[in-house]
Amino acid sequence: MNDTIAAVAASGGPIGIIRVSGAQAIGAVSAVFSPKNGSPLAEAASQKLVYGTLSDKNGHLLDACYAVVFRAPHTYTGEDMAEIQCHGSTAVLTAALDALFAHGVRQAEAGEFTRRAFLNDKMGLSEAEAVHDLITARTVEAAQNAAAQMMGAVGSSVQQMRDKLLGMVAHFHAIVDFPDEDIDPILFDDAAALLHQTTSQLYRMAESYERGRILREGVPCVILGRPNAGKSTLLNTLLGRERAIVTDIPGTTRDLIEENVKVGQILLRVTDTAGLRDTTDPVEQAGIDRAMAEASASALILAVFDGSKAIGEEDMLVLARSAGHRAIAVLNKTDLPQQLDEELLKKQFAHIVHLSAKTGEGMDRLLSLIPRTIGFGETAFDGALITNARQAAALARAAERCEAALYAAQCGMTPDAVVMDAEGAIAALGEITGETVTESVVTRIFSDFCVGK
Ligand SMILES: Nc1nc2c(c(=O)[nH]1)N(C=O)[C@@H](CNc1ccc(C(=O)N[C@@H](CCC(=O)O)C(=O)O)cc1)CN2
Ligand SMILES: Nc1nc2c(ncn2[C@@H]2O[C@H](COP(=O)(O)OP(=O)(O)OP(=O)(O)O)[C@@H](O)[C@H]2O)c(=O)[nH]1
Ligand SMILES: [Mg+2]
Numbered sequence: 001m002n003d004t005i006a007a008v009a010a011s012g013g014p015i016g017i018i019r020v021s022g023a024q025a026i027g028a029v030s031a032v033f034s035p036k037n038g039s040p041l042a043e044a045a046s047q048k049l050v051y052g053t054l055s056d057k058n059g060h061l062l063d064a065c066y067a068v069v070f071r072a073p074h075t076y077t078g079e080d081m082a083e084i085q086c087h088g089s090t091a092v093l094t095a096a097l098d099a100l101f102a103h104g105v106r107q108a109e110a111g112e113f114t115r116r117a118f119l120n121d122k123m124g125l126s127e128a129e130a131v132h133d134l135i136t137a138r139t140v141e142a143a144q145n146a147a148a149q150m151m152g153a154v155g156s157s158v159q160q161m162r163d164k165l166l167g168m169v170a171h172f173h174a175i176v177d178f179p180d181e182d183i184d185p186i187l188f189d190d191a192a193a194l195l196h197q198t199t200s201q202l203y204r205m206a207e208s209y210e211r212g213r214i215l216r217e218g219v220p221c222v223i224l225g226r227p228n229a230g231k232s233t234l235l236n237t238l239l240g241r242e243r244a245i246v247t248d249i250p251g252t253t254r255d256l257i258e259e260n261v262k263v264g265q266i267l268l269r270v271t272d273t274a275g276l277r278d279t280t281d282p283v284e285q286a287g288i289d290r291a292m293a294e295a296s297a298s299a300l301i302l303a304v305f306d307g308s309k310a311i312g313e314e315d316m317l318v319l320a321r322s323a324g325h326r327a328i329a330v331l332n333k334t335d336l337p338q339q340l341d342e343e344l345l346k347k348q349f350a351h352i353v354h355l356s357a358k359t360g361e362g363m364d365r366l367l368s369l370i371p372r373t374i375g376f377g378e379t380a381f382d383g384a385l386i387t388n389a390r391q392a393a394a395l396a397r398a399a400e401r402c403e404a405a406l407y408a409a410q411c412g413m414t415p416d417a418v419v420m421d422a423e424g425a426i427a428a429l430g431e432i433t434g435e436t437v438t439e440s441v442v443t444r445i446f447s448d449f450c451v452g453k
Pocket of ligand 1: 019070073076083122
């Protein structure tokens with residue numbers, strides 16, 4: 001735990017960063033970095049960039065760059081830290097790391113800096129998990145939600161609920177310890193009120209994960225339809241560029257074409273697919289098999305129909321595949337004379353969008369329908385949406401135990417019954433803040449992080 005760790009924290013750009021944490025951090029970086037101003041880096045002020053030269057493990061010049069020291073305890077990890085901010089090539093960064101390794105520093109493991117920050121009480125577990133979300137955020141909305149959680153949006157409300165439950169349990173313990181005294185009925189009433197309010201807040205938070213997951217991961221969405229229906233044209237129009245090949249030859253698309261597109265506040269992970277039909281061409285069949293499998297894995301199907309043609313056998317494959325799935329019917333080619341009998345589609349689809357993928361007419365309605373269809377209306381990204389499966393599961397468990405405690409309190413059961421369930425809820429909440437989490441869970445959480453974080 002107290003050894004000194006180092007890792008590349010930024011690379012691949014013009015500037016690279018090596019961060020170092022632990023008792024030897026400042027000494028090790030001082031040993032490989034000579035400030036131009038002549039006074040040793042080890043004596044520099046905390047958080048102030050110092051310009052100088054960086055040497056490799058043989059003392060040869062490697063870079064002219066910055067270094068900075070951060071003195072404990074007011075640092076990210078709570079330990080002494082230092083950084084080298086040098087040029088970003090792998091060559092420079094690797095040689096600089098090697099130089100540090102020659103001074104008693106070892107390579108950091110994935111998430112080890114943030115793990116230390118957690119173990120040194122610099123942040124709670126939900127805040128640490130939000131750091132990871134922020135690094136991997138794919139939309140600005142996801143980043144904003146993660147930033148708010150990194151600043152304690154989840155942790156502090158969970159902490160508050162946990163503290164109130166702890167206070168309540170302490171009261172009940174007092175009674176359990178003095179069984180001869182009469183129990184004040186007000187105590188049960190107060191407990192019931194608290195448990196009622198906490199239960200509904202916990203269920204609300206747990207249920208927000210459904211939308212939070214969409215915020216973090218985006219929505220897998222597949223475009224299905226008969227050959228030539230205009231699927232690839234739709235993909236291109238969604239993206240605003242000619243990504244997929246479009247021709248008037250049925251069977252143009254074979255492989256899956258996956259792209260991301262922002263629709264409203266969400267990331268749509270769209271896949272264009274081979275047109276569905278009976279075929280003897282083994283290559284085309286392989287594409288159709290992939291399209292079918294992709295449909296199973298998607299959260300939304302855009303079922304594209306060619307409005308200029310009557311419904312045919314090939315469309316039946318699309319209807320069958322979309323049945324029971326969250327889907328929007330796209331009646332395409334509205335710029336051409338219409339032949340398709342819409343009544344057939346109305347039986348199966350709650351939403352039918354008239355579209356010309358070619359001209360873009362109707363696109364606005366499709367775009368506004370997509371978030372609503374997947375149950376993601378306008379939302380604030382203030383950290384209230386739970387984006388983490390582990391937290392959601394712990395919240396749901398806490399909610400159930402809290403509800404059981406509420407039932408016990410309302411039925412006037414023995415105080416022990418209330419206490420037992422409330423303590424279960426308290427433990428579940430502690431898993432979110434990190435107060436009652438097992439070492440193996442902590443290890444798993446941080447091993448998902450990148451090296452250097
Ligand atoms: N160069 C660089 N950029 C970086 C980081 C870094 O480590 N290095 N970060 C790393 O993740 C992020 C910034 N996060 C940080 C969070 C806390 C502290 C910190 O020192 N906290 C002290 C208080 C410092 C003060 O008040 O001035 C503390 O909590 O006690 C530093 C960075 C993003 N940018
Ligand atoms: N008039 C008109 N033509 C369209 C429209 N959308 C697509 N097309 C035309 O329909 C033909 C097929 O379009 P694609 O987008 O390649 O159709 P697809 O569904 O991807 O076809 P496959 O890849 O073969 O399954 C092309 O000639 C397109 O220009 C539309 O809205 N209006
Ligand atoms: Mg196509």
